[in-house]
Amino acid sequence: MSTAGENGTPVPDVGLRHAVGGLSSAEVGERTAAGRINSVPTATSRSIGQIVQANVFTLFNAVVGGCFILLLVLGQWRDALFGLSAISNSLIGIIQEYRAKRSLDELAILQAARNTVVRNGARETISSEGLVPDDLVVLTAGDQVTADLLLLGESPLEVDESLLTGESEPVPKTGGAELLSGSLILAGSGRATVLRVGPDTFAYRLAAEARRFSLVTSEIRRGLEKVFAVITWLLLPTALLLTNAQMQDQGGWAGAMGSGRWIPAAVGAIAGIMAMIPLGLLLMTSVAFAVGGLRLARQKVLIQELAAVEVLARVDVLCLDKTGTLSSGSIMFDALHDAGTARAAGWRAALEWFGAHADASSTAAAIGAAFPVQRLQQAQDSVPFSSARKWSSVTFAPESAASGTWILGAPDAVLGSAGSTGVHGKAAALASTGLRTLALAHLPAPLPPGAPEGGLPLELVPVLLLTFRESIRPDAAATLDYFRRQKVSVKIISGDDPRTVAALARTVGFGAGVAYDARQLPDDPLQLEEAVEAWDLFGSVTPSQKRDLILALKRRGHTVAMTGDGVNDVLALKEADLGIAMDSASPATKAVARLVLLDGRFERLPAVVDEGRRAVSNIERVSLVFLSKTVYATVISVVTGILLLAFPFLPRQLSALDGLTIGLPAFFLALQPGGQRYAPGFLRRSLAFAVPAGICAALCVLAVSGYAQMWTGHSLESAQSAATVTLGLVAAWILVMASRPLNWTKVLILAGMYAGLVLLFIVPLTQDFFRVDWPPSSLLVPAVAVAAAGCLAIEFIGRLTRRPRAAADQPGLGPLTLEPASREGDGGNAGRSDGPAST
Numbered sequence: 066m067s068t069a070g071e072n073g074t075p076v077p078d079v080g081l082r083h084a085v086g087g088l089s090s091a092e093v094g095e096r097t098a099a100g101r102i103n104s105v106p107t108a109t110s111r112s113i114g115q116i117v118q119a120n121v122f123t124l125f126n127a128v129v130g131g132c133f134i135l136l137l138v139l140g141q142w143r144d145a146l147f148g149l150s151a152i153s154n155s156l157i158g159i160i161q162e163y164r165a166k167r168s169l170d171e172l173a174i175l176q177a178a179r180n181t182v183v184r185n186g187a188r189e190t191i192s193s194e195g196l197v198p199d200d201l202v203v204l205t206a207g208d209q210v211t212a213d214l215l216l217l218g219e220s221p222l223e224v225d226e227s228l229l230t231g232e233s234e235p236v237p238k239t240g241g242a243e244l245l246s247g248s249l250i251l252a253g254s255g256r257a258t259v260l261r262v263g264p265d266t267f268a269y270r271l272a273a274e275a276r277r278f279s280l281v282t283s284e285i286r287r288g289l290e291k292v293f294a295v296i297t298w299l300l301l302p303t304a305l306l307l308t309n310a311q312m313q314d315q316g317g318w319a320g321a322m323g324s325g326r327w328i329p330a331a332v333g334a335i336a337g338i339m340a341m342i343p344l345g346l347l348l349m350t351s352v353a354f355a356v357g358g359l360r361l362a363r364q365k366v367l368i369q370e371l372a373a374v375e376v377l378a379r380v381d382v383l384c385l386d387k388t389g390t391l392s393s394g395s396i397m398f399d400a401l402h403d404a405g406t407a408r409a410a411g412w413r414a415a416l417e418w419f420g421a422h423a424d425a426s427s428t429a430a431a432i433g434a435a436f437p438v439q440r441l442q443q444a445q446d447s448v449p450f451s452s453a454r455k456w457s458s459v460t461f462a463p464e465s466a467a468s469g470t471w472i473l474g475a476p477d478a479v480l481g482s483a484g485s486t487g488v489h490g491k492a493a494a495l496a497s498t499g500l501r502t503l504a505l506a507h508l509p510a511p512l513p514p515g516a517p518e519g520g521l522p523l524e525l526v527p528v529l530l531l532t533f534r535e536s537i538r539p540d541a542a543a544t545l546d547y548f549r550r551q552k553v554s555v556k557i558i559s560g561d562d563p564r565t566v567a568a569l570a571r572t573v574g575f576g577a578g579v580a581y582d583a584r585q586l587p588d589d590p591l592q593l594e595e596a597v598e599a600w601d602l603f604g605s606v607t608p609s610q611k612r613d614l615i616l617a618l619k620r621r622g623h624t625v626a627m628t629g630d631g632v633n634d635v636l637a638l639k640e641a642d643l644g645i646a647m648d649s650a651s652p653a654t655k656a657v658a659r660l661v662l663l664d665g666r667f668e669r670l671p672a673v674v675d676e677g678r679r680a681v682s683n684i685e686r687v688s689l690v691f692l693s694k695t696v697y698a699t700v701i702s703v704v705t706g707i708l709l710l711a712f713p714f715l716p717r718q719l720s721a722l723d724g725l726t727i728g729l730p731a732f733f734l735a736l737q738p739g740g741q742r743y744a745p746g747f748l749r750r751s752l753a754f755a756v757p758a759g760i761c762a763a764l765c766v767l768a769v770s771g772y773a774q775m776w777t778g779h780s781l782e783s784a785q786s787a788a789t790v791t792l793g794l795v796a797a798w799i800l801v802m803a804s805r806p807l808n809w810t811k812v813l814i815l816a817g818m819y820a821g822l823v824l825l826f827i828v829p830l831t832q833d834f835f836r837v838d839w840p841p842s843s844l845l846v847p848a849v850a851v852a853a854a855g856c857l858a859i860e861f862i863g864r865l866t867r868r869p870r871a872a873a874d875q876p877g878l879g880p881l882t883l884e885p886a887s888r889e890g891d892g893g894n895a896g897r898s899d900g901p902a903s904t
Contacts, residue, residue, distance in 0.1 A: 087183030087201035096197035103196040103212050103262040116163055120155045124297060125342055132335045136716070139328055157355050180211060183256075200259040204250050213266045214244040214257035221451065223252035223426050229268065235427055237451075252426045283372035284379065285350065285684060288748035292692065296341055299699060303341065306706030308334040314711045337705070337712050340698030340719050346691035349731050350684050356736060357680040365664040366673055373659040375684070376626070376643040377677020379745070382618050383548055383670075384627040384641070386611075386634050387559035387566055391573060391667070392535040396427045398435035399500055399534045404488045404527035409507040411467025412528050414442050416505070418459050419473055426450060428503065431533055442467055448517050454478065456521070460511045470508040472525060479504040480527055481520075488527045499568025500532040535569060540668030542573040547671045556601050556618075558611055558627075558637075563604030570602050580604040586613075593617045611637035628670075629654060645670070679737070687731040688751045689758075689803040694727060694796070696759025697766065704767055711781055713770040713788035721835045722789065725821040726796035733814050734804060753866045754802070758859050762795045765855035769848050779844060786826075787840040787848040793822045794852035795859065802863040 088096075096102070133148035181190050183201040193211035196202070202214060204222065216222065222238045226248045235251050238244060244257055247268035263269065311330035312318050357374040361367075368374065385391060413436060420433030421441055442461050450457035456474025461467045472479050476492035488504070496502045506525040513522055548555050555575070559566045563580035570580070580602035587593055594617045603614065615637045618625045627634070627641040638644030639657045646658035648665035655661050662669050698719075705712055714722075769791045773784035797818055804811045825831050832838055840848060 086186040088197070088199055089185055092199070093184060093197055096199075097195075101198055101262060102194060103259075103266075104194045113163065116159055120159045125293065126151055126155065128300065129339070129342065132339055136332070136335060139331065141328070141332055141716075160355075180208070181205075196259055196262055198259050198262055202257050202259060203254075204244075204257055205254045206250055206252050208250045210244045210246055210248045210250070212246050212259050212263075213261040215260050216240055216242045216244055216255060216257045218255055220255040221253055221449075222250055222255055225249040225251050252429070283375050284745065284747050285375050285681065285688075286372055288751070289346065289350070291748060292343070292695070296343075296695065296699075300338065300341065303699065303702050303706065304334065304338050307337045307702050307712065310706040310709045311712060313709045332716060334712070335716055337698065337702035339716060340714075341695060341702060343691040343695045346688055349687045349691070349728075353680045353684050353687075353736075357676050360676055361660075361673060364669055364672055365662065365666070366669055367661040367663055369659050369661070373643060374677050374680045376624065376659070377674050378681035379624040380553060380626040380643060380674065380677075382554045382556060382623040382625045384556045384558050384611075384615065384618075384625060384637070386627075386629040387535075387557055387561060387569055391541045391557065392537055392569060395536045396431045396501070396533050397536045398431045399532040402491065402495065402530040402532065404504070404529055405491070406527060409469075409526065409528050411461070411465070411469070412471075412505065412507070414440075414461075414465075414467035415459065415471035415473075415507075416531075418442055418444065418467075418471075419457070428501070428533060432531070446511060448512070450474070451517075454517060458512060469510065470512050471528075472506045472508070472521060473503055473531075476502055476504040476530070479506045479521065479525065481523060481525065488530070492530055495530060495532050497564055499562065499564035499566070500534055503531045503533070505529040505531060534572070535565075537569065537572050538667050540666065544668050544670055545573055545575055548674075551674070553674075554601070554623075556597070556603070556614075558603045558606050558614060560606055561604055563602070566602050566604040575601070583607070583610050586610060590617065590620070594621055597621075608634070608636050612640050615640045628667075629658075645673075683734055683737055685747055685751060686737075686803050687727075687734055688747075689754050690727050690731055690796075690800050692751050692755035693759040693762065693799050694723070696756055697763035697792075700760055700763035701766055704763070705770075708771075710771065710774060711784075713766055714785055714792075715836060717835050718785060718789050718837060721825055721831075721837075722793055722796060725818055725825065726793060726800055729821075730800055730804075730814050730818050734811070737810065754863060757862045757866075758799055758802075761855055761858045761862065762792065762799065765795050765851045766792050769844075769851050772847060773844055777843065779841070782836065782838075783840050783844055786837050787844040789837055790826075790840065790845065790848045791852045791855070793825075794849070795855040797822065798856040798859055802859060805863075 129148060129151040133151070136142065179190055180193050180196060181188055181203040182196070183189075183203060188203060193209075196212050202212075204210075204214075210224075216238055217240060219240050222244075223235045224238050224244060226236050226245065229245055229247050243260070245268065246266040261267075308330070311334050312327065315326040315330045354372065354374045358368045361374075416432055416436045417438045418441065419429055420431075420436050421438050422429055422433075442465055444459045445462050446460040448454075448456075448458040454474070455478035456472055458470055458472045460470040476489065476496075480488050480492065492502050492504060505528045506521075507528050508522065508525055516522065545555055557566060557570060557575070557580075563582045567580040581596065581600040581604070583603050583606040586596060593613060597614050597617045598621060606614070611634065615625055615627060619640070619642070624643075625641045626643040626645060627638055628645040628647065629635075629638050630647040635654055635657055638646070638654065643660065644658040645660045645662065646655045647662050647667075660673065701713065704710075766788050770784055770788045773779045773787050774781070779787075797815075800818065801815060804815060807815075825835065826837055826839055839845065
């Protein structure tokens with residue numbers, strides 16, 4: 066035998082045999098041993114091994130590691146300082162991602178639900194993971210359904226299925242109905258037997274498609290990957306060319322190998338190879354993202370992947386699920402409306418009585434909050450609410466101040482008398498605005514026998530209409546206004562009735578208050594794209610339609626972020642460029658989201674977006690410096706290899722210049738405030754400046770080095786010191802260009818850099834360690850003169866390639882100007898209204 070579930074599919078009734086005393090310990094043990102428990106795989110992030118592998122075993126780390134080990138073997142540890150950068154880069158990535166993984170795992174444990182079950186004839190409370198098929202579960206208001214259940218008995222329940230369907234309207238359930246995992250008991254109490262557990266539950270199957278780990282789409286990461294791909298192709302031929310040149314400079318291969326002079330030749334080759342790899346850019350990118358993650362963590366925002374910080378800066382469309390983001394999901398009393406007749410005496414006492422039974426429904430709880438009991442009237446009789454009847458009633462004694470029978474329910478069920486025609490129209494008008502509407506009617510006498518089954522008498526007198534609305538988050542309106550000012554389009558996508566969505570949007574001042582009925586969305590992809598561009602409010606949206614709308618926006622070239630809290634949001638969150646889960650979200654939703662608002666405060670989003678913009682703006686700023694260095698290092702290596710010149714620097718000298726003109730200043734620049742919405746084209750903008758600036762710096766160094774080695778006959782050490790002076794001054798000016806517009810913090814950073822360059826050449830300890838000294842005047846004057854010419858050329862390049870400041874807060878390459886330490890984003894976009902209503 067079997068019982069038909071609410072979807073018409075047969076439901077096994079094996080659990081019904083245990084509907085009284087529950088399972089025995091032996092039966093529970095048997096099911097547990099067979100693995101039939103309510104535990105599901107929780108691959109919310111990469112494993113520790115995968116995290117380490119992704120951050121350590123890369124091509125450039127292999128190159129850097131090989132060179133690092135070779136220098137240590139050769140005893141040239143002073144020239145192996147670059148290895149610290151690679152180690153730091155990997156450690157930061159590993160630590161940050163592990164912290165996010167651990168935080169999410171702890172969060173899942175803290176939020177694990179517990180259930181009351183009957184076993185061996187007695188009640189006990191267990192973890193939801195301990196549920197097994199046929200368990201007898203005791204349900205009360207506020208309980209979370211953690212497995213698929215079959216409701217027993219005749220006691221009605223009111224269930225919130227918004228996490229599954231997106232519909233915030235409570236769903237009545239009676240005996241024989243299925244209760245799906247992920248739903249919440251709002252009112253009533255009863256017992257249910259477990260049908261399905263673990264991976265077999267509805268919620269798990271719905272989320273299974275989105276449980277695969279994937280990386281966010283990162284333009285910066287893609288851009289750097291392209292740069293690294295080019296460098297990878299250049300590394301081997303350049304390394305061979307440079308190695309041959311250094312060997313030839315040491316007397317040829319045979320002479321160098323026989324005399325031991327191959328060691329300085331190898332050091333020179335390694336210097337050129339390592340200079341080509343922008344290790345510092347990877348490190349600064351990781352630092353900026355990591356600091357962004359830590360700042361967000363202090364604001365109760367968990368970021369699950371470093372590059373998600375970048376996506377925050379690129380977002381131009383924000384899709385919101387109404388329930389849990391704009392609204393809290395709870396019902397609030399809205400207003401009383403006259404029914405066209407004089408209010409019968411005792412109406413308030415009647416409402417107080419209905420509100421005093423808050424466990425009956427969420428609507429009754431809202432009435433109780435609006436009409437607290439002053440003096441509770443004793444009822445002679447009452448009829449509980451039923452989804453079939455759509456009304457409930459209470460009868461007071463004749464001597465009571467509220468004598469007679471009061472009926473509260475849906476207008477179409479309560480307003481049946483001939484004199485209620487006008488009230489019907491008023492109730493329909495109120496309901497059309499998206500407000501939940503109830504009618505209160507009065508009958509001077511008790512209800513006639515059989516009224517609950519046969520229908521209400523026609524003598525009912527309409528007394529009042531009551532409207533209810535969803536509770537709006539207090540920060541919703543201000544947050545939406547922020548995104549409008551930042552020119553980020555906002556789309557509200559909800560499973561609720563379009564009229565309800567429109568009413569809520571009007572409450573927060575969003576749009577014209579007209580929502581598109583998603584049941585009429587076109588199947589044609591192009592028409593769907595046009596609809597999602599033209600409309601900002603969508604109602605009656607299914608989970609698959611949410612995903613389709615997100616994909617349509619992405620096909621239009623938008624960077625889409627989406628907030629959600631329900632299992633019904635999982636598919637869309639997975640497809641969005643950035644998924645944001647609320648604190649009330651299901652575990653599956655948090656697993657696929659890139660950000661989790663741990664305190665559920667919608668007002669956190671502006672700060673979250675600002676943090677992303679700050680990080681990405683500064684990453685692009687420092688990328689100008691690092692990519693310029695990659696360009697001039699590559700050009701120097703190729704030219705010295707072709708001309709068979711000694712490489713102009715020792716690795717330690719390049720490490721010193723990197724630290725003073727790139728690494729340390731870039732670290733502080735990466736933490737600067739500010740930034741407006743990120744504009745696409747990171748790599749193009751960076752290379753437009755970095756390539757000509759890098760070539761200019763390389764030509765300056767080659768000119769000084771060639772002059773010192775080929776025309777004046779100075780020693781290699783003097784030539785290297787002169788080249789170090791030239792490159793230090795030119796690289797410093799590249800940093801000045803990337804730092805604009807300047808503020809006082811940046812001025813101090815740049816002043817510290819120039820002071821460090823001076824100290825490098827005058828402090829005996831640094832002179833000895835880095836093998837630098839003031840070049841003789843015959844080299845110093847040309848070195849400074851060439852550097853000055855190079856700085857002028859780079860200034861011209863910066864002015865030529867700068868973009869209008871109105872576009873976005875990207876690195877300014879214009880004239881020297883001082884600005885405040887942080888700037889407010891410009892306003893402007895007041896949002897657009899919706900089009901005509903869809904029927």
